[in-house]
Amino acid sequence: MGQDQFTQQDPTEQHAAPGSGDRTVEHPGRAGELDVQPDHGEESYRGTGRLEGRKTVITGGDSGIGRAVAIAFAREGADVLLSYLEAEEEDARETARLVEEAGRRAVTVPGDLQDEAQCRAVVDRAVREFGQIDVLVSNAAYQMSQDEGIHAITSEQFDRVMKTNVYAMFWLCKAAIPHMPEGSTIITTSSVQAFNPSPHLLDYATSKAAIVNFTKGLGSNLTDNGIRVNSVAPGPVWTPLIPATMPEEKLESFGKQSPLGRAAQPAELAPIYVFLASQESSYITSEVVGVTGGSPIT
Numbered sequence: 001m002g003q004d005q006f007t008q009q010d011p012t013e014q015h016a017a018p019g020s021g022d023r024t025v026e027h028p029g030r031a032g033e034l035d036v037q038p039d040h041g042e043e044s045y046r047g048t049g050r051l052e053g054r055k056t057v058i059t060g061g062d063s064g065i066g067r068a069v070a071i072a073f074a075r076e077g078a079d080v081l082l083s084y085l086e087a088e089e090e091d092a093r094e095t096a097r098l099v100e101e102a103g104r105r106a107v108t109v110p111g112d113l114q115d116e117a118q119c120r121a122v123v124d125r126a127v128r129e130f131g132q133i134d135v136l137v138s139n140a141a142y143q144m145s146q147d148e149g150i151h152a153i154t155s156e157q158f159d160r161v162m163k164t165n166v167y168a169m170f171w172l173c174k175a176a177i178p179h180m181p182e183g184s185t186i187i188t189t190s191s192v193q194a195f196n197p198s199p200h201l202l203d204y205a206t207s208k209a210a211i212v213n214f215t216k217g218l219g220s221n222l223t224d225n226g227i228r229v230n231s232v233a234p235g236p237v238w239t240p241l242i243p244a245t246m247p248e249e250k251l252e253s254f255g256k257q258s259p260l261g262r263a264a265q266p267a268e269l270a271p272i273y274v275f276l277a278s279q280e281s282s283y284i285t286s287e288v289v290g291v292t293g294g295s296p297i298t
Contacts, residue, residue, distance in 0.1 A: 123176045149200075188230075
């Protein structure tokens with residue numbers, strides 16, 4: 001679907017907008033249900049050995065940004081453990097197939113990261129399979145659009161957002177750090193929403209702001225351990241989460257508010273995760289890298 005990652009192109013026209021033909025799907029959403037398939041880099045990403053031999057964990061690794069990162073990591077030489085919800089098993093199997101097609105090991109661990117024990121289980125499985133963790137990508141997230149504002153956000157929804165987006169990140173990091181050698185990296189997924197919150201995503205934006213603060217603090221905390229911690233802050237990205245959590249009338253215009261005039265495809269995010277996971281970014285920690293199509297993160 002996508003162009004070669006090294007081909008020079010006009011960024012405003014590199015990918016088509018999802019468009020008015022898209023429809024909502026039931027949460028959590030699966031890639032095969034989308035009318036316009038996301039580009040995860042299946043045809044375009046070419047590795048150069050930048051993560052050769054690394055042992056990596058990616059949460060939310062079934063589809064969207066997680067799948068794109070898994071493909072890129074594998075093609076750069078890394079083994080990958082994928083964490084995902086049981087309802088996303090079909091997508092996770094496809095991601096695992098793509099990892100193995102690149103000649104790397106894929107380990108799949110279904111389960112809900114709202115449970116601290118599940119977070120520990122993900123880390124324990126990675127250590128059993130790989131011996132250590134070199135890269136932890138905390139990417140799993142939950143959102144639900146609420147045009148009615150704060151009064152429509154139930155305590156149950158708020159808890160789910162915070163536990164999936166923030167608590168799980170904390171639990172995963174706490175469990176993984178003892179198994180991460182010097183030179184390892186932690187990469188969180190924040191959002192442009194952390195800096196410029198949309199009214200209909202109040203709880204989600206709040207969780208992403210917490211991720212930014214946690215990333216900066218943990219990065220400072222782990223300098224003596226030789227572990228770097230950074231965050232990727234995407235703008236609008238076309239993933240199954242979007243039609244699963246937004247009304248159809250918002251899908252046609254999704255991403256058009258960015259200066260580049262369109263949503264990103266997951267494949268456009270993956271190289272940033274590779275960079276932050278690799279030794280090329282060795283002097284970068286406690287930073288947030290925006291991939292927003294030109295929207296500021298300040």
